Amino acid sequence: MAEHKHGSMDVTTQEDTFNGFIRFTIRTLYVILAIVIFLAIFRT
Structure with a gap:
């Protein structure tokens, strides 16, 4: 079984995806x- 080292995984793709989702x-x-402000101003 492979040895796991904490913090060694490359997470740049996950970070980019998360930043894109937040944006x-x-x-x-x-x-x-x-849209809400427009509708409040013109009461349509």
């Missing part, structure tokens, strides 16, 4: 907030 979520929240 997407924040941008989506901005769009939703802009």
